Amino acid sequence: MTPDRTTIPIHTSPVPRAQPMKRHHSASYYAHRVRESLSTRISKFICAMFLLVLFFVGVIAFILWLSLRPHRPRFHIQDFVVQGLDQPTGVENARIAFNVTILNPNQHMGVYFDSMDGFIYYKDQRVGSIPLLNPFFQKPTNTTIVTGTLTGASLTVNSNRWTEFSNDRAQGTVGFRLDIVSNIRFKLHRWISKRHRMHANCDIVVGRDGLILPKFNHKRCPVYFT
Ligand SMILES: *[C@@H]1O[C@H](CO)[C@@H](O)[C@H](O)[C@H]1NC(C)=O
Ligand SMILES: *[C@@H]1O[C@H](CO)[C@@H](O)[C@H](O)[C@H]1NC(C)=O
Secondary structure, rough: OHHHHHHHHHHHHHHHHHHHHHHHHHHHHHHHHHHHHHHHHHHHHHHHHHHHHHHHHHHHHHHHHHHOOOOOEEEEEEEEEEEOOOOOOOOHHEEEEEEEEEOOOOOOOOOEEEEEEEEEEOOOOOEEEEEEEEEEEEEEOOEEEEEEEEEEEHHHOOOHHHHHHHHHHHOEEEEEEEEEEEEEEEEEOOOOOEEEEEEEEEEEEEEOOOEOOOOOOOOOEEEEEE
C-alpha cells in the first residue's frame, strides 16, 4: 500500500507538469513532425528516383557495351604441310606451307593490323619465322587469307632437330605450333583504340605424309594479348 501511495504522487506529479508542456508544444511539434516526415519522404523519393535513373543508365551502358565491345579477330588454320619430311637429309629441301584465315567478327568495328609475322615452334623451340602481311586494315565482318611458305633461310632447323622430326614421324606424327603475331587497333567511326599485341596460337599435328591431320585442320586458333 505504501509503495503504491508513494509511487502515485511520483507518477501524477510529472503528468500534470508534462501535459501543459505537451499541449504548449503540440502544434509546432506536430507541424515539425509533419515537415520532417514530408522532407524524409521527399528525400526518400529523390533517392529512389536517383537509384532508378542510375539503374537504367547502367542497363543502357551495359547493352551499349555488349553491342559495341570489340571482339578479337578469329584465326583458323586451313592448311599446313611439311614437305621433305620423308627425306633423311631433308633440311635443305624442306618446306613448310600453311594457310590461315582471319575473320573480323565485329559488325561495325574495323581492325588495323600492324605488320604480321609467323613463327613456327617445335617442342617450344623456334624452328622458323616469316613475315606474313604488311600493315593492313580489315573491314568489319571481312575474312582475309594469310599464306605462308618457309624454306631454306626462314627455317632454322639443324640436323639434330631434323633427326627428332624424323623420329617423331616414324612414331606417326610430328607436332608443331604456329604463332602469328601482330599489333592490332580497333576502329569504330573516329575512335581508334590503343595498340594491343596479339598472338594467335595454332596447334598443328602432321602425319607421316607431312599433311596436317584432319582433326587439327580448320580449327580455331586461340587468340590472346600480351
Ligand atoms: C592455301 O590456299 C591457296 C589458295 O587458296 C591454295 O592454292 C593452297 O593450296 C593452300 N594451301 C597451302 C598449303 O598453301
Ligand atoms: C576482305 O577485304 C579484302 C581487302 O579489302 C578484300 O580483298 C576481300 O575480298 C575481302 N573479303 C571478303 C570475304 O569480303
